[in-house]
Amino acid sequence: MIIHLTVDNKELQADILSGETLRDLLVSHGYISVRDSDDKEGFAGSDTVILNDRPVYANLMLAAMADNAVVRTPHSLSDKGSLSIMQQAMIDSGVVQSAYNAPAAALLLTWLLEHNSDPTREDIKEVLSGIFIRDTGYEHYFLAVKLAQEKMETGHYITPIAPEFREHLDYIGKVKPKVDGRQLVAGWKSFVEDRVEPGASTLILLRSPHAHAYINSIDIEQALKVPGVITIITAFNCPDVYYMSAGQGNPEPSPYDRRLFNRKVRHVGDRVAAIVAKTEEQALKAKELITVDYEILPAIFTVEEAMAEDAPIVQNGKVEFLSGAPDDLESYNSDIDEREGKVIYPFPLHADIRHNVAAAAHGAIGDVEKGFEQADALIERTYQSSQIQCTPLEPHLVFTKMDNDRLVVHASTQVPFHLRRIVAKVCQIPENKVHIIKEKVGGGYGSKQDILVEDVVAYATYITREPIYYRNTREEEFIANSTRHPMRVTVKMGAKKDGTITGVYMDVRANTGPYGNHCLTVPMNACSKTLPLLTCPNMKFDVTTYYTNIPPTGAYQGYGAPKGSYALMTALNELADQLCIDPLEMAMKNKVDRGFMLEILKSLGEGREGTVVPVGSCGLDKALKEGAKMINWGVKERMDDPEWHVGKGFAMIQQGSGLPGLDHSTCDVVLNTDGTIMIHSGGSDLGTGLDTISVKCVSEVLKIPMDKVAIISGDTDTTLFDTGAYASSGTYFSANASLKAANDLKEKILNEASLQMEEPKEDLSIEAPGVVVSVKTGKELTFATLSHDALTGVGRGQLVGYGSFVTNDAAIPYGAHFAQVAVNIRTGEIKVQKYYGLQDAGTPINPELALCQMYGASLKSIGHSLYEDMILDENGVCLTPDFTTYGVPMTSELPDDFKMVLIDEDDEFGPYGAKSISEIATNGAAPAIANAIHDAVGVWMRSWPFTPEKILKELGKIS
Amino acid sequence: MIGKFTKGESPKQILQEVQKGKGLTRLIAGGTEINRLGSSVAADHLISLQNLSLNEIRKEGSLISIGAMVTFTEMLESDTIPAYLKEAVRFCGSFTRRNMATIGGNIAADRDDSYLMPTLLSAKARVLLGDISIDGKYNEEDIPLREYLEFRDHFNDSLILAVILNRPQRVVLSKRFARSVQSNAAVTVSFGASVEDGTLSDFRIFAAVKGTGIVRLSHIEEGIANRQFVEPEDVAPSATQNIAFVDDITGSSSYKRYILGSSVADLYKQSLSIVENGGDL
Ligand SMILES: Cc1cc2nc3c(=O)[nH]c(=O)nc-3n(C[C@H](O)[C@H](O)[C@H](O)COP(=O)(O)OP(=O)(O)OC[C@H]3O[C@@H](n4cnc5c(N)ncnc54)[C@H](O)[C@@H]3O)c2cc1C
Numbered sequence A: 001m002i003i004h005l006t007v008d009n010k011e012l013q014a015d016i017l018s019g020e021t022l023r024d025l026l027v028s029h030g031y032i033s034v035r036d037s038d039d040k041e042g043f044a045g046s047d048t049v050i051l052n053d054r055p056v057y058a059n060l061m062l063a064a065m066a067d068n069a070v071v072r073t074p075h076s077l078s079d080k081g082s083l084s085i086m087q088q089a090m091i092d093s094g095v096v097q098s099a100y101n102a103p104a105a106a107l108l109l110t111w112l113l114e115h116n117s118d119p120t121r122e123d124i125k126e127v128l129s130g131i132f133i134r135d136t137g138y139e140h141y142f143l144a145v146k147l148a149q150e151k152m153e154t155g156h157y158i159t160p161i162a163p164e165f166r167e168h169l170d171y172i173g174k175v176k177p178k179v180d181g182r183q184l185v186a187g188w189k190s191f192v193e194d195r196v197e198p199g200a201s202t203l204i205l206l207r208s209p210h211a212h213a214y215i216n217s218i219d220i221e222q223a224l225k226v227p228g229v230i231t232i233i234t235a236f237n238c239p240d241v242y243y244m245s246a247g248q249g250n251p252e253p254s255p256y257d258r259r260l261f262n263r264k265v266r267h268v269g270d271r272v273a274a275i276v277a278k279t280e281e282q283a284l285k286a287k288e289l290i291t292v293d294y295e296i297l298p299a300i301f302t303v304e305e306a307m308a309e310d311a312p313i314v315q316n317g318k319v320e321f322l323s324g325a326p327d328d329l330e331s332y333n334s335d336i337d338e339r340e341g342k343v344i345y346p347f348p349l350h351a352d353i354r355h356n357v358a359a360a361a362h363g364a365i366g367d368v369e370k371g372f373e374q375a376d377a378l379i380e381r382t383y384q385s386s387q388i389q390c391t392p393l394e395p396h397l398v399f400t401k402m403d404n405d406r407l408v409v410h411a412s413t414q415v416p417f418h419l420r421r422i423v424a425k426v427c428q429i430p431e432n433k434v435h436i437i438k439e440k441v442g443g444g445y446g447s448k449q450d451i452l453v454e455d456v457v458a459y460a461t462y463i464t465r466e467p468i469y470y471r472n473t474r475e476e477e478f479i480a481n482s483t484r485h486p487m488r489v490t491v492k493m494g495a496k497k498d499g500t501i502t503g504v505y506m507d508v509r510a511n512t513g514p515y516g517n518h519c520l521t522v523p524m525n526a527c528s529k530t531l532p533l534l535t536c537p538n539m540k541f542d543v544t545t546y547y548t549n550i551p552p553t554g555a556y557q558g559y560g561a562p563k564g565s566y567a568l569m570t571a572l573n574e575l576a577d578q579l580c581i582d583p584l585e586m587a588m589k590n591k592v593d594r595g596f597m598l599e600i601l602k603s604l605g606e607g608r609e610g611t612v613v614p615v616g617s618c619g620l621d622k623a624l625k626e627g628a629k630m631i632n633w634g635v636k637e638r639m640d641d642p643e644w645h646v647g648k649g650f651a652m653i654q655q656g657s658g659l660p661g662l663d664h665s666t667c668d669v670v671l672n673t674d675g676t677i678m679i680h681s682g683g684s685d686l687g688t689g690l691d692t693i694s695v696k697c698v699s700e701v702l703k704i705p706m707d708k709v710a711i712i713s714g715d716t717d718t719t720l721f722d723t724g725a726y727a728s729s730g731t732y733f734s735a736n737a738s739l740k741a742a743n744d745l746k747e748k749i750l751n752e753a754s755l756q757m758e759e760p761k762e763d764l765s766i767e768a769p770g771v772v773v774s775v776k777t778g779k780e781l782t783f784a785t786l787s788h789d790a791l792t793g794v795g796r797g798q799l800v801g802y803g804s805f806v807t808n809d810a811a812i813p814y815g816a817h818f819a820q821v822a823v824n825i826r827t828g829e830i831k832v833q834k835y836y837g838l839q840d841a842g843t844p845i846n847p848e849l850a851l852c853q854m855y856g857a858s859l860k861s862i863g864h865s866l867y868e869d870m871i872l873d874e875n876g877v878c879l880t881p882d883f884t885t886y887g888v889p890m891t892s893e894l895p896d897d898f899k900m901v902l903i904d905e906d907d908e909f910g911p912y913g914a915k916s917i918s919e920i921a922t923n924g925a926a927p928a929i930a931n932a933i934h935d936a937v938g939v940w941m942r943s944w945p946f947t948p949e950k951i952l953k954e955l956g957k958i959s
Numbered sequence B: 001m002i003g004k005f006t007k008g009e010s011p012k013q014i015l016q017e018v019q020k021g022k023g024l025t026r027l028i029a030g031g032t033e034i035n036r037l038g039s040s041v042a043a044d045h046l047i048s049l050q051n052l053s054l055n056e057i058r059k060e061g062s063l064i065s066i067g068a069m070v071t072f073t074e075m076l077e078s079d080t081i082p083a084y085l086k087e088a089v090r091f092c093g094s095f096t097r098r099n100m101a102t103i104g105g106n107i108a109a110d111r112d113d114s115y116l117m118p119t120l121l122s123a124k125a126r127v128l129l130g131d132i133s134i135d136g137k138y139n140e141e142d143i144p145l146r147e148y149l150e151f152r153d154h155f156n157d158s159l160i161l162a163v164i165l166n167r168p169q170r171v172v173l174s175k176r177f178a179r180s181v182q183s184n185a186a187v188t189v190s191f192g193a194s195v196e197d198g199t200l201s202d203f204r205i206f207a208a209v210k211g212t213g214i215v216r217l218s219h220i221e222e223g224i225a226n227r228q229f230v231e232p233e234d235v236a237p238s239a240t241q242n243i244a245f246v247d248d249i250t251g252s253s254s255y256k257r258y259i260l261g262s263s264v265a266d267l268y269k270q271s272l273s274i275v276e277n278g279g280d281l
C-alpha cells in the first residue's frame, strides 16, 4: 500500500507492506538514528520519534498508521553538521558516552523544551521515562536541559558543568567536549550496524533447548537445500580448535574449554549450529529443518549442586596443560567420553574439573586463626549475589567480510587485539590476515571483553568468503552472553571491643556456568579489590569457581569486586552492630591510608604471584568524612507515615587501574604536514572518553588545540598493540602510552626545530598554539612549517612519537558510597532517598564524563541490588529474557537526591595524576543499601536483589 | 504475520469484517500490545480504529464518557478524568507508551497485570459496545465492565466504543506492586466505594494478580457492607481466601497473598480516613 507522510520536513511517499513498522520504513529511507535495542519490546525507546507532535515508539507503530502524519526523527535536530543547542548541551554535560540512545534522548528533550520552557526535574524524568539509559545514569540529563535553557535564554551557559582540576593545565581536568560526541549525539553513522554493506548475508544460530546434553547427531541435509542457504556449521564440521571467549592477556588465566561448536551443550542457549544464508528469512527456514539428536543429561545450576557428591559433571573432557602439567595427568584423563571434548589450561589454576572446579586460589597473610582468638566478637555470614546481565543497549553484533584475502571484522569490542588473536586462532590463519576495526561501542560494561559472536561469524566469512552480518537478539543477550557470576561469599570476621579487626576470612564460591572464561580473575576480584582496604594483619581467602549449567558468565564492570564488597562491608556492619559501635567509626579505625604496605597483594595476583606495593594516593579518609557530613551520619531521620522507616548505610570501596605487570599499551603520535596531529592509539574507547583523554594528553604536551588533534583507536591495522579496555585500564595504561608518545614527539619536534632554526635545543620551547619559540632570539617556527620542511624531499622525514607503557606501580582509586533508604514495614517497599558517591580518581581528566560514569555505575548497581535478576526455571530456561521481566532501573528508580563527588587526590603514577573511575562505582550500592535497610528496619539483607518480598520475609510477615 | 491493514470506516463495517475474519481479523488501537515482542494477539488482518472519532472525553450529565481511542496521555491531560483514574494511568511508567496506549486497548487486552482494569472495575465503569446481532444489525449497548470481564470470550468480536464513569464520585484507591515501576506487577489492587452522607457503601474490590488474572473480592465487599469486620485490618486475613495464587518471577504465592490482603485492608482504611476528613475525592 502507498502512504504519504512528512518526515523531518520532507514529503515521503512509500509503498509499504501491511505489517511494516514505522521504524522499518524510516531506517530503509536512511533515518538510521531511529534504532532498536530490544527487538520491539517497546521498552528501551531507541526507536523514539515524534509523530504528530507526540513522542512514540516507531517500532510499535505500523507504518500504515503513520499515513498522513508528520514525523520527526533525531536527524532533524542537526543541520548539515551543525548541532542543535540541546545536542551540544548533552555533549557538554557529559551524557553522550556509549550513546546508543543519545539521539532519541536529544529528540525527547528538544520536544520537552518546545512545550515547556522551564521543566522541573519531575517533568524531565517523565519525558525520559520511556527511554533506557545504562551508561550515565540519567542524572546529568537534568543538567543538559538546564544548560540548553540557559543557552537559549542568554546565549551562554551559567551553571557550572563540573568541578575543574589542576589550574596550571589547559586541557587536563577541564570540561571539554568529548571528541566523538557530535557524531554520537547526532546519530550519524557510528556503530557496527551502520557499516553493514548492502547484500551482506546473514547468520543465525540454532541454540540448545536443553541445559545439559550430548549431541549424538545433527541432520542438516534438508536445511542445506533451502534456497539461499550458503553453509551450516556444527560440531561435526567446525575446526577442532579449543579456545575461550575471554579477551585476556596471553597466556590467559582461563581454560580453553570450548570449540566453535561442541558435541555437548552445557546451557539452554548454547550454540548448536550456525546457519549462513542470503536472507534472514531463508536462514530461519533452514533452522526449522535442522534435526538434532540430543542425549539429555542431568543439569546443575548452583554452586551447592556443583559441589555435591556425585554431581553431574559439566566439563568432563580430557585435561591438557600448555605448561605446568601435574604428574598424575594420565590417570586423571582415563576413561573419557570424547563427546566431552577437552579442557586446556595455559597454566595450572588449581582446577579439578571432575568435581566441577574450574579454578581455585588461596592465600593469606598473618595467622587468621590467631586473629580470631584475639577477637572479642566473631561473626560468620554468607552473602549471595545473583546473576546479572550487562544489558548494553547495542547488543553483541558483528559485520565481517573478506578484503584482499584478509578477514575484516567490524566489531563492537573492548579488546580488538585479543579479538584478532582469537579469530586468527579459530580460523587457523596468522594475525596479519585479520583486520579488526573497533567501531563505536553502544555499551559494553565488560560483556564486550568476551568474544561471543565474532569467532563464529568471522570463521563463516573465512570459509564462505561472504560478507556476513550477525546481531544477537535481546533474548540471546540474556541466555548466551556474559553475565555477572552468581557468588556465595562467606565472611568470617573478628574484632576487639574497640572495633579493631583482628582477623578476616573470605570464602568465595563462584558460579562460572558452562565455560570458564574469567573463572579465576572475576572471583579473585571479590578478594583482591576488597581485602586491601583493611589494615588487619591476619587475612585469609579461598576462591573456588564451579562449572554449572546456567547461562554463561564473564566480565562485568567491577568483576568480582561488587560481590566481595557487598559481603565484606556488610559483614563489617554486622560485626559493628554486634559490638554496638558505629560502623563508620569501625571503618575509619581499620581502613588503609597512604604508605600502608599492602602485603596481601602478594597472594592476590591473577594466577601468579602479585607485587607488594604501598598504598599511594588515597582519598578514602576524605571520602568517608565528606560523605558522612553530606548524609548527616548519625542523625536518625523520620517520616510522617509511621509505616515508612528511614535508615542510612555506607561502604568504603576501591578498585585498581588496570593490571600492573600484565597490561601493556602502545601508541604513536604523528605530526601531519600541516602541523596538525594524528594519534594512533591501541586503546579501546567504549564511549567512556578514552579517546578524549588521549587527545587531551597530546594537546597538553604539545600546546595545540584539541581540534588540531585527531585520533584513531582500536584498529588492529593502523594502531599499535594494547591489551584493551578492561580492569579499569584505559586511563592508566592507554592514556599513559599516549602521554609517553606525545612527550616523545615533543622531543623530536624540539630536535628537528633545533636543526631547522639552528639554535640549541635547550633554548627552545613549545608554546600555544603549536609553535616552537626560541627563548633567546624570540624566533618562532610553527609546527606546520617545521613538518613541511621535514618532508620536502630534502628533510629528515615525518616526526612520529612512540609510547609504550608497562608498569608494576598501582594507582588504586578509593571512595565511599552512602545511601539513605526508606523501607515500608507493611509492604516491604524500598525507596532510595539519597545516594552519594564520593570517589578519588586522582586527577579526573574529563571531570564531567567521570561524574556521569559514576552516576551510571551507581544506578546500575542500585539496579543489581534492588531490581535486576536473571531467573531460571528448573530446566535452566531463562524466565527473564527481556528488559521488562529482568527489571532494569529507569528514571523512576533514580534516588530522589543523587550526588557524585570527585575527591581531589593527585596520583604519582597515573597520567597527570589520573586513576580509574567507573568500575569502582559499582562496588558501593549493595553494601550501602543493605546496611541502610538494616538501619531502617533491623534486618540484614544477605542476598541480591533486596526485593520487598525478601524484606517481608526477614520481617516475619510472610513465610 | 500481518498480511493486511485497513482503516475502519464505521463501527458496522469494522464489525462485519471482524466477523468475516474468524478470529484472525483484529482491531488495532495504539498498537502497543499488538505490535510488541511476545504480543498476546495473533492476527493476519488489522483494522485501525483511528478514523472513527473515538478519541473524545465528554461530560454527559452525571456521566463521563471516554472514547475507546483516548490515549493514556490524553486522560492525564484532561480536566474531566477523575484523579483516581489518572493514578492508574500512571501505573504505565513509560511516557512514550502512554502516548500510544489507549483505554479501549487496555480493556480488551485484559492482562493479568492490567494497568487500568482493577481501578475501572472498582469505579463501576461501564463500557459502550458496538456489536452485530444474529440478524446482521448493528447495535450499541452499554454494560457494566464487570459483565464484560465475566463474559470476556463472548465479547471477543465486540468493538469497545467508550468507557463510561458515573460522576457522583466514588472513592477509588489503587495500588500496584512491582519491583520497579516498569517491571510486571505481581498485584494491582483497587478499592472502590460510594460516599453517601459521609459513609461508605456499594463496595467494589478488584485485583489483577499475575498468573491468576483479574479477581473480585466479593466476600470482602459483602463483609464490609455487613460490618462483619470491626477494623480495616480485620479484612486482611480473609481477603485472599478463595484465590489461587501462583509463584512466578513477580513473586511467590505467599507474597502475593500477603500483599493483596494487606493492601485491601490499607486501602479500606485510607478510604475511611478520606471520608472522615471530608477529603476531596
Ligand atoms: C513493554 C510493555 C509493557 C507493558 N506492560 C503492560 C502492563 O503491565 N499492563 C497492561 O495492562 N498493559 C501492558 N502493556 C500493554 C499495553 O501497552 C496496554 O495494555 C495498552 O493499554 C494497550 O492499548 P493499545 O491501544 O496499545 O492496544 P492495542 O495493542 O492496539 O490492542 C490491544 C488489544 O485490544 C484490542 N482492541 C484495541 N482497541 C479495541 C477496541 N476499541 N475495542 C475492542 N478491542 C480493541 C486489540 O484488538 C488487541 O487485541 C505493555 C506493553 C509494552 C510494550
Ligand code: FES
Pocket (backbone or CB within 6 Å): A035, A036, A037, A038, A039, A040, A041, A042, A043, A044, A045, A046, A047, A048, A057, A059, A060
Ligand atoms: S521497541 Fe523501542 S527500542 Fe525496541
